[in-house]
Amino acid sequence: MQEMKSETNQTGRFGEYGGQYIPETLMSEIDRLTAAYNHYKNDPDFKAELKDLLINYANRPSLLYHAKRMSADLGGAQIYFKREDLNHTGSHKINNVLGQILLAKRMGKTRIIAETGAGQHGVATATVAALMGMECEIFMGKLDTERQALNVYRMELLGAKVHAISTGTGTLKDAVNAAMQEWTRRMDDTHYVIGSTMGPHPFPTMVRDFQSVISKEIKAQLLQETGKLPDAVVACVGGGSNAIGAFYHFIDDSSVKLIGCEAAGKGIHTDQTAATLETGRIGIFHGMKSLFCQDDDGDIAPVYSISAGLDYPGIGPEHAALQAQKRVQYVGITDDEAVDAFEYIAQTEGIVAAIESSHAVAYVKKLAPTMRPDQIIVCNLSGRGDKDVAAIARYRGVDLHD
Amino acid sequence: MQEMKSETNQTGRFGEYGGQYIPETLMSEIDRLTAAYNHYKNDPDFKAELKDLLINYANRPSLLYHAKRMSADLGGAQIYFKREDLNHTGSHKINNVLGQILLAKRMGKTRIIAETGAGQHGVATATVAALMGMECEIFMGKLDTERQALNVYRMELLGAKVHAISTGTGTLKDAVNAAMQEWTRRMDDTHYVIGSTMGPHPFPTMVRDFQSVISKEIKAQLLQETGKLPDAVVACVGGGSNAIGAFYHFIDDSSVKLIGCEAAGKGIHTDQTAATLETGRIGIFHGMKSLFCQDDDGDIAPVYSISAGLDYPGIGPEHAALQAQKRVQYVGITDDEAVDAFEYIAQTEGIVAAIESSHAVAYVKKLAPTMRPDQIIVCNLSGRGDKDVAAIARYRGVDLHD
Amino acid sequence: MTKLQEAFTGENTFIGFTVAGDPSIEKSVEYVVAMANAGADVVELGIPFSDPVADGPVIQAADLRAFAAGITTDKIFEMVATIRQQTDVPLVFLSYANKIFDYGYDRFYQRCEELDVSGTVIPDLPVEERDELVPIAQKHGVAVIPLVAPTSGERVAKIVSGSQGFIYLVSSLGVTGMRDNVANDLTTTIEKIKAVTDTPVAVGFGIHTPEQVKQMNQIADGAIVGSGIVKLIEEQPNNATDAITKYVQEMKGLAQVK
Amino acid sequence: MTKLQEAFTGENTFIGFTVAGDPSIEKSVEYVVAMANAGADVVELGIPFSDPVADGPVIQAADLRAFAAGITTDKIFEMVATIRQQTDVPLVFLSYANKIFDYGYDRFYQRCEELDVSGTVIPDLPVEERDELVPIAQKHGVAVIPLVAPTSGERVAKIVSGSQGFIYLVSSLGVTGMRDNVANDLTTTIEKIKAVTDTPVAVGFGIHTPEQVKQMNQIADGAIVGSGIVKLIEEQPNNATDAITKYVQEMKGLAQVK
Ligand SMILES: Cc1ncc(COP(=O)(O)O)c(C=O)c1O
Numbered sequence A, B: 001m002q003e004m005k006s007e008t009n010q011t012g013r014f015g016e017y018g019g020q021y022i023p024e025t026l027m028s029e030i031d032r033l034t035a036a037y038n039h040y041k042n043d044p045d046f047k048a049e050l051k052d053l054l055i056n057y058a059n060r061p062s063l064l065y066h067a068k069r070m071s072a073d074l075g076g077a078q079i080y081f082k083r084e085d086l087n088h089t090g091s092h093k094i095n096n097v098l099g100q101i102l103l104a105k106r107m108g109k110t111r112i113i114a115e116t117g118a119g120q121h122g123v124a125t126a127t128v129a130a131l132m133g134m135e136c137e138i139f140m141g142k143l144d145t146e147r148q149a150l151n152v153y154r155m156e157l158l159g160a161k162v163h164a165i166s167t168g169t170g171t172l173k174d175a176v177n178a179a180m181q182e183w184t185r186r187m188d189d190t191h192y193v194i195g196s197t198m199g200p201h202p203f204p205t206m207v208r209d210f211q212s213v214i215s216k217e218i219k220a221q222l223l224q225e226t227g228k229l230p231d232a233v234v235a236c237v238g239g240g241s242n243a244i245g246a247f248y249h250f251i252d253d254s255s256v257k258l259i260g261c262e263a264a265g266k267g268i269h270t271d272q273t274a275a276t277l278e279t280g281r282i283g284i285f286h287g288m289k290s291l292f293c294q295d296d297d298g299d300i301a302p303v304y305s306i307s308a309g310l311d312y313p314g315i316g317p318e319h320a321a322l323q324a325q326k327r328v329q330y331v332g333i334t335d336d337e338a339v340d341a342f343e344y345i346a347q348t349e350g351i352v353a354a355i356e357s358s359h360a361v362a363y364v365k366k367l368a369p370t371m372r373p374d375q376i377i378v379c380n381l382s383g384r385g386d387k388d389v390a391a392i393a394r395y396r397g398v399d400l401h402d
Numbered sequence C, D: 001m002t003k004l005q006e007a008f009t010g011e012n013t014f015i016g017f018t019v020a021g022d023p024s025i026e027k028s029v030e031y032v033v034a035m036a037n038a039g040a041d042v043v044e045l046g047i048p049f050s051d052p053v054a055d056g057p058v059i060q061a062a063d064l065r066a067f068a069a070g071i072t073t074d075k076i077f078e079m080v081a082t083i084r085q086q087t088d089v090p091l092v093f094l095s096y097a098n099k100i101f102d103y104g105y106d107r108f109y110q111r112c113e114e115l116d117v118s119g120t121v122i123p124d125l126p127v128e129e130r131d132e133l134v135p136i137a138q139k140h141g142v143a144v145i146p147l148v149a150p151t152s153g154e155r156v157a158k159i160v161s162g163s164q165g166f167i168y169l170v171s172s173l174g175v176t177g178m179r180d181n182v183a184n185d186l187t188t189t190i191e192k193i194k195a196v197t198d199t200p201v202a203v204g205f206g207i208h209t210p211e212q213v214k215q216m217n218q219i220a221d222g223a224i225v226g227s228g229i230v231k232l233i234e235e236q237p238n239n240a241t242d243a244i245t246k247y248v249q250e251m252k253g254l255a256q257v258k
């Protein structure tokens, strides 16, 4: 099973997926980044500084929380939540951002750019840029800046400049396009912090490595508490970073079922979905060969999910490979199921989880009752749901004039 | 200096402040509560369960974070932030709520009521009530429910019922009135979780004890990191719970300066202020003898602060006593200063702190440059500021249609 | 025998309550006098407070009307001076602790003494906190009327021992207001009180029919009616005299209920 | 010598770009033919993509116009068939990798071969990923035109070795668009290329004046103009033929700049 851990080769292939499909203009910079990453990831100084920031700034290790009420209520497996929502800035995004910006600093960069959808990754990036005294510009679809005006102001408050991108659908995909373009224009002093396990190599590998702290902690925490491995690990999948982070150190443990929950939106048989792994097909986009939601002619299709963080037409190449290898099972969770789970975990455990993470919780609700009480599910709570409360209210028909 | 630690006597007096000024109808219940608290606070089982919840649910210990960039920028003392903002639910309020609800459970209660202003304490209460499977009703001024519609929905999401109180000014003080009334009506199965070090004995003592984990941790963490005591501890003061929590274990250490920052609003010489310790006078209200903002005829005056959590016309009796003893210095921080500090810490350290906590940060900005680099200030970040971003934008004239 | 105790010597002892200054100082004087003339044995005058935690919506609204009319504690004493020109009915104040504390205990009770106010009912001053005030009130010959609640249990003896004037027995849980069923276990509480003291016991909170007044006068020494009267003022703020007169007469059993 | 290489044998070699289907299939055919007739040595035909990451706003807008006109890859091949009835000007496609990948590499290059399309420029297919496609293109005799950027540095040799058709040298950083100052260190890059291969070098991105075309033809083998032409279509979508003709003639030095 060694190859299962899908170590990347030189050009970042995971099976047939991955690669570096980007303009030549960026390739030298990407080469430099790859070299720098390969160097610093083994550099004791770099590792020590990153560890210190993870502990003393991001608030790691995050709790592994035994959800006793929910376990009892569902009447099956013991459910544990990995509480990435308790990280500084409220999601797993900070793990990756700290790693990349620290790396950028070592590379001599003074300016950081990033894309953001709902704003989580943008806020994390603006945060760490402020902490490290770096210039920061965030690219965000115009529609998203309107839907998430508060997050725009939050990033500005942190000292970042936010660009509203009106090309295309004015959403996350277009923000990535714009950030890529900006990087092409100016790379000498600038690092582009991609927010998920996507894009050209080395991003999918690098982001995965920075996020793999999640499964490393889960393994140690659960072993200490129960002396066992989990029977299943469940995580939501947008670009795939929190999921691969939660899966990584279990990939070689064949007894551990790994389940990725993608956003089915109104249902995978409707055109209002973002379930790339179930409905997409292989393609080349945003620097990688992977699975994408596309129309008949190879154009990227508009996608839909109630969750802005899962509303992306692609998937990280490592997930495409893990699906092909049948190592990870990917399931679609509808808006309805996610909202139900959002409410359920709030009322059962007093945790307001991100609507993204609620997709994973929704699957746990189905899975747990089919398992024995001596079995264990670990569900990654990738973020907190404060940002989602207004949208959930709207979904339930409650009009908030906030 | 033993008496400095202001151990309460039987009726909860701190010097001339404190006491139990409540209707006779409630007194038997208050007596039962006092007895229960005195019993369980020394009960190993209770202590163990609370400790477990603090660690495994509230995410304690909270970080003690060395703000190096801010220390360097201000060019004086080393600044450490106690990161209560990283607690589950985003503020120190959870420390107290966990303690009280656990106690209520031991007392056989099945129903929890609480007041809330901006919603922080209400959310924390609804959260823990959900966790412990207890009924929960929250009392909130009508005006506040309108200003904080999102927090109302959040509490409902957690399973709580929220009552909008339209009597009086429709704000926090009236919410307390209403919760008191409700408790008077129904106390057999109901515990009233007061959210700060206020109200009749045993609340000011009990809430302080539950919050004193803050200073206990600060002391241990700082000793471990620097081998020293801090030179100053700074905290914001609304009812006074986070401040007393941060001060408590330093009260006997006379070398440690303790500074409480209250909300001066538009200025302590205007009528738009909530600076009780500087502008209030002794009175009897909400079950305690303490300092209150009052008009000429002994009626409670309307108060004002940009910060909903500090917008209260009274102060916990222990603070009134600590001021009288000159053990703690209380300073007023204006809206302007607090908003500046809110922006400053965001841009310097990447931390979006609560506007309440920003009052303490504002004073640190003044204090640090007057101190030597080998001196240490610990500032309590009582909560996170996500809830305040919209209000700060409005304050800065930015119109967010979120 | 004090003036207050004397008030409890007749039939159907009735204490009427109104908020001082509701709806105006003049009218409020008129209504107090009307109550006295209609046969009220004691009149309880509420001092409005910004935060009347122990009161229900009817009395809270009366407080707001009184504030709108510009009421202050000083003006209330002026009001009482005017009332005293027209009646010597025993008067007691209902006041939250802070109003008295902030006025100054000594100054307050001195004025009470001057104006022949017999007692004070302070809902947020339980027996535990009474000592700071009772000696001062006593010095001026003013009773501090203790409240006993259905929940007082073992506390009763401590509360009523050494009491003066009368004892205010809260008829049921909760805040003031009109209730149809007044709790029935009052008898037990009254027995507990009577075991300790012979200070008269008046029952209040939730009483609003002549039958209730009669019933209370059987098991206790008097009845207090608050919201019932305040409601009449709310209904016709400037013309409540007749209604109040009739209401009090009915309560006293001096008139037929229509 | 291939048809493409032949195109680089004259003076002022000029490659004109337009987006296929902008603003309509008919007009797009007309504009390609007009370019050819006006003297363009090669016409580069952009295949619209939903997410043209390497293009500036002018070409992005053209893509949208083409999509609005219902363009698809199949229709583009039909377009080329029509074009081929009127001109045998060398044609190359500018396409993002996914459009070709999704159409099927073999199927795509087979159609190119059938329609005498000489090459493909794929902005998001760097040398690292070329191998999956080049053998197939070669089988069909279609050139995969490599892009070299000012930032390519040591990568140049690897990129251009074994190249066919021509080499697309990106004149300056960033995406396509009109720029006034074309970077001057092109010469160094061209020298690096020439040290490895004699495949012709055409410079593109940011070229829009006849002087720039002349200058590029001095230091390199040809110039590519994209946004300059697309802008003319944007200005008068249905009547751009004359403007395009004149523009191409000026670029070729066949007409005076007004
Ligand atoms: C809380 C949270 N979870 C999950 C995601 C999805 O991203 P990924 O799949 O990279 O973890 C996001 C993205 O914004 C997020 O904010």
Ligand SMILES: Cc1ncc(COP(=O)(O)O)c(C=O)c1O
Pocket: B091, B092, B117, B118, B120, B121, B195, B196, B197, B236, B237, B238, B239, B240, B241, B242, B243, B308, B309, B310, B354, B356, B357, B382, B383, B384
């Ligand atoms: C974050 C935060 N800090 C401080 C306070 C003030 O309360 P206290 O003075 O009891 O700490 C509040 C009250 O809501 C709060 O939410």
